Amino acid sequence: xxxxxxxxxxxxxxxxxxxxxxxxxxxxxxxxxxxxxxxxxxxxxxxxxxxxxxxxxxxxxxxxxxxxxxxxxxxxxxxxxxxxxxxxxxxxxxxxxxxxxxxxxxxxxxxxxxxxxxxxxxxxxxxxxxxxxxxxxxxxxxxxxxxxxxxxxxxxxxxxxxxxxxxxxxxxxxxxxxxxxxxxxxxxxxxxxxxxxxxxxxxxxxxxxxxxxxxxxxxxxxxxxxxxxxxxxxxxxxxxxxxxxxxxxxxxxxxxxxxxxxxxxxxxxxxxxxxxxxxxxxxxxxxxxxxxxxxxxxxxxxxxxxxxxxxxxxxxxxxxxxxxxxxxxxxxxxxxxxxxxxxxxxxxxxxxxxxxxxxxxxxxxxxxxxxxxxxxxxxxxxxxxxxxxxxxxxxxxxxxxxxxxxxxxxxxxxxxxxxxxxx
Numbered sequence: 001x002x003x004x005x006x007x008x009x010x011x012x013x014x015x016x017x018x019x020x021x022x023x024x025x026x027x028x029x030x031x032x033x034x035x036x037x038x039x040x041x042x043x044x045x046x047x048x049x050x051x052x053x054x055x056x057x058x059x060x061x062x063x064x065x066x067x068x069x070x071x072x073x074x075x076x077x078x079x080x081x082x083x084x085x086x087x088x089x090x091x092x093x094x095x096x097x098x099x100x101x102x103x104x105x106x107x108x109x110x111x112x113x114x115x116x117x118x119x120x121x122x123x124x125x126x127x128x129x130x131x132x133x134x135x136x137x138x139x140x141x142x143x144x145x146x147x148x149x150x151x152x153x154x155x156x157x158x159x160x161x162x163x164x165x166x167x168x169x170x171x172x173x174x175x176x177x178x179x180x181x182x183x184x185x186x187x188x189x190x191x192x193x194x195x196x197x198x199x200x201x202x203x204x205x206x207x208x209x210x211x212x213x214x215x216x217x218x219x220x221x222x223x224x225x226x227x228x229x230x231x232x233x234x235x236x237x238x239x240x241x242x243x244x245x246x247x248x249x250x251x252x253x254x255x256x257x258x259x260x261x262x263x264x265x266x267x268x269x270x271x272x273x274x275x276x277x278x279x280x281x282x283x284x285x286x287x288x289x290x291x292x293x294x295x296x297x298x299x300x301x302x303x304x305x306x307x308x309x310x311x312x313x314x315x316x317x318x319x320x321x322x323x324x325x326x327x328x329x330x331x332x333x334x335x336x337x338x339x340x341x342x343x344x345x346x347x348x349x350x351x352x353x354x355x356x357x358x359x360x361x362x363x364x365x366x367x368x369x370x371x372x373x374x375x376x377x378x379x380x381x382x383x384x385x386x387x388x389x390x391x392x393x394x395x396x397x398x399x400x401x402x403x404x405x406x407x408x409x410x411x412x413x414x415x416x417x418x419x420x421x422x423x
Contacts, residue, residue: 121334302345
């Protein structure tokens with residue numbers, strides 16, 4: 001039977017109050033079907049790791065799928081795994097480890113739901129690694145009529161079905177590509193100047209399986225750079241010209257007072273892919289959540305120029321910046337993926353939990369990045385008004401699929417009406 005007790009009323013950081021009139025955790029697919037048919041409108045909460053109202057349902061019901069979890073199912077040929085719509089990456093990892101399998105990539109946080117991550121275009125890092133949606137081979141969707149259907153890559157509408165912002169229905173199951181397990185080492189480097197970074201940004205982001213540059217756009221250079229290398233692709237300790245290798249494990253927001261106990265081990269110590277690709281350990285809540293996040297994607301060819309532009313406003317945004325991160329992500333075929341049809345350099349910002357101050361800083365960032373055709377992450381704070389058709393060229397194609405799947409707009413909300421659909 002569905003429950004409504006102790007369900008999430010805010011997002012992960014407590015900076016967004018969900019405005020839905022009812023929050024429900026169904027205990028079966030049949031109950032979920034009934035709720036979707038009865039709801040005036042509906043959205044799935046996931047892990048609440050959005051920093052805007054993309055997952056809100058102002059005049060409808062908030063759905064929590066954590067009561068529908070079932071064990072993952074590995075295919076007979078061990079090429080895919082099928083997971084429940086409410087499962088997190090962290091919950092999936094033990095099953096894959098037992099089977100000797102792995103995912104090609106993970107986000108920096110393993111504590112977020114898989115369906116919510118792929119629905120908003122969330123990603124890991126690597127010049128040859130597309131966003132997490134690229135691993136999805138099929139989607140089981142509960143649509144507005146309450147029916148449950150599978151859709152795979154043979155369907156011509158598939159480019160709209162994974163990064164879908166919850167606008168097409170409720171994702172009840174996903175089928176993900178997997179591969180044999182592998183090990184990764186993390187090596188940390190310091191001492192690079194900003195001018196060295198921007199001059200060699202392309203080569204730096206290509207220097208390992210996954211690369212993250214951490215800093216605050218002030219001072220002589222970034223705080224540190226982490227190279228994540230697959231052991232089956234490297235021999236010996238990786239090098240980063242002009243930078244110094246250190247044996248320490250550094251928190252992404254190093255210098256902010258955070259301890260390293262929650263951070264995955266660095267210093268070149270090999271570990272399972274799932275213990276090195278995320279920045280934070282599986283067994284820990286990564287932070288108090290007292291933060292706001294933003295992220296912007298620019299074409300890879302503009303990465304260095306965009307970084308230079310951000311350095312020009314560094315002193316102005318530093319007071320509200322906890323940490324910023326630079327990564328690379330390969331092009332994706334999903335129409336609403338922030339990396340649709342273009343390799344990208346990604347600029348992530350973790351702001352202090354002051355919405356007004358963070359919004360003012362985001363305004364500055366958006367102005368600085370405007371010449372470089374930026375795309376905002378769908379699940380994070382941005383201040384653009386109106387439909388984002390200039391940033392996302394396939395919005396009309398997506399909206400046509402949305403109208404087919406949800407003709408009455410049951411899965412719409414104010415965010416989608418403002419930024420995605422046509423009136």
